[in-house]
Amino acid sequence: MALKAVLLLLAIVLVTTKVVYADTSVPGTYPPKAPPPPPVPPPVVKPPAPVPPPVLKPPAPVPPPVYKPPAPVLPPPVKPPATVPPPVYKPPVPVPPPVYKPPVPVPPPVYKPPVPVPPPVYKPPVNRPVQPAPPLPPVKSRKDCIPLCDTRCSLHSRPNICKRACLTCCDRCKCVPPGTFGNREKCGKCYSEMRTRGNRYKCP
Numbered sequence: 001m002a003l004k005a006v007l008l009l010l011a012i013v014l015v016t017t018k019v020v021y022a023d024t025s026v027p028g029t030y031p032p033k034a035p036p037p038p039p040v041p042p043p044v045v046k047p048p049a050p051v052p053p054p055v056l057k058p059p060a061p062v063p064p065p066v067y068k069p070p071a072p073v074l075p076p077p078v079k080p081p082a083t084v085p086p087p088v089y090k091p092p093v094p095v096p097p098p099v100y101k102p103p104v105p106v107p108p109p110v111y112k113p114p115v116p117v118p119p120p121v122y123k124p125p126v127n128r129p130v131q132p133a134p135p136l137p138p139v140k141s142r143k144d145c146i147p148l149c150d151t152r153c154s155l156h157s158r159p160n161i162c163k164r165a166c167l168t169c170c171d172r173c174k175c176v177p178p179g180t181f182g183n184r185e186k187c188g189k190c191y192s193e194m195r196t197r198g199n200r201y202k203c204p
Helices: 002-023 142-152 159-173 184-192
Strands: none
Touching: 142 159, 159 184
């Protein structure tokens, strides 16, 4: 209803504005026109009927919830403990004492005299004949001394020095003792008594 009244009011204002604008137009050089028709009186605008405000109804009062006290919890019924009858006492059954059995006499072991062991027969050791040492290889020249001195000095800490001394002794005495150590007396005093300037044994 209020919207219709507003639209009607706007239409009236527009019509009035057009009429006023038409009356105030500037006269031109055109020939006079017929007098304008008398102005149409604007329609009477009736103010819109006041709309009564809607009647507000207060909300119905909600009744407060009814308070219900909690139901009392009953304690579980207490049952008295069942009386257990005392166990019936049974006297112990008397155990008869064990029958005593005398031990069976064990006969003593029969003594057997030890069998005499004959003493071992003594056998004198058999003396094996001593085999003579193999003869030393003959030395005729210095070339024969080279393999003998190589064998003699194979375990020496300084084989080159040992070979030089051995070749000198072999060349003079024509003999090299067997083995890698000792046995110098087998080549005679020429080999065993030869000494250096420092009075040391020269031949290895």
